[in-house]
Amino acid sequence: MTMMRAGFLRNLSVRLFYSVACLLLYSLVTLPLQAAEPSSRSLDSGWQFRAVANTDRSDVKEWHPAQVPGVVQTDLLNSKLIPDPFDRDNEFHLQWIGLADWEYQTTFQIDAAALAHEHVDLVFDGLDTFADVYLNDQAVLHADNMFRRWRIPAKATLKSGPNTLRIVFHSAVEKMIPYSKSLPYILPSISTHNYGNEENIATAPYTRKAPYNYGWDWGPRFMTEGIWQPVRLETWDALRIENFHIHQQHIASDLANVAAELEIEASKPTTATLTLAHDEMSGLQTADGSQTLQLNAGINHVSFPLRIVSPKLLYPVGYGA
16 A cells, blocks of 8 residues: 555656646747747736626726726725625625626727737636626627636737727626526535525536635635636737647656647648757756647647656655655
8 A cells, every 4th residue: 555655646746747847848830931929918907897787786886996817806895895705794795796797897909010910819817707708899708617718819809009898797696596497406515505695596516616606614605706817918820839738658767758738729731840848857958859740720639759768756745855
């Protein structure tokens, strides 16, 4: 049992080391034209928010400054529109926030140089949870999952000069009650209390949202809504790396066989060169080689095998170096 546990910890440690320490150095070159490096611009500033449905409070229906990333409860608290949610029984009195619909809005400038790129994408790293996104008053996304990233091709909707980005968040409880009541079964939930908000039918199991929002034995119930992860505008031409993952195949003290798994998005069929290197624990960089790739238009799945001789293994304290 001790040997099995030590082996498991060793292999797990190697996986963690190469997932964190591998550095992808890529030269994706279209022939005969070299692709420009993708660029990213934050859209986290200049946001404001207001309530748009399911509340009678007039003060929250006016525009107030918002912080992105964030959630509506912290925005209300920052504007002194609600008391401390953790003081006394305020949790009970603030449940109306998660039952209301909220609107967030910002305006940003974009110039002709940015629009000249082949692709201009609007990227949301996290929207909580049911959200309708409008760019220049045109619907571009209907989100329904707190945990995923959303990428929207936005070039056709953007214009040179000022652009308006607006997001309407719908109450996850109000959204899901009709659905959960229509089902012939009830799924179990971790919620310990809901103050009657869900008509005693838990909606958490049907919603891609953090379960702790619904209340737990160790924490309060606060149904958050908002832009909980960064927003950005990305421009790119010809090629873009979508995902990068290290797949562990076999780890031993003398040799590690792993594979770098990539998803590369290409605008059109092309030839590219992929170069891979990783950082050693010493801080030195070791080249792993190059591949010439024949890419199709769309998403391409690429596997890059790696052989690392005498890999340095990471251990928890007390189990090794």
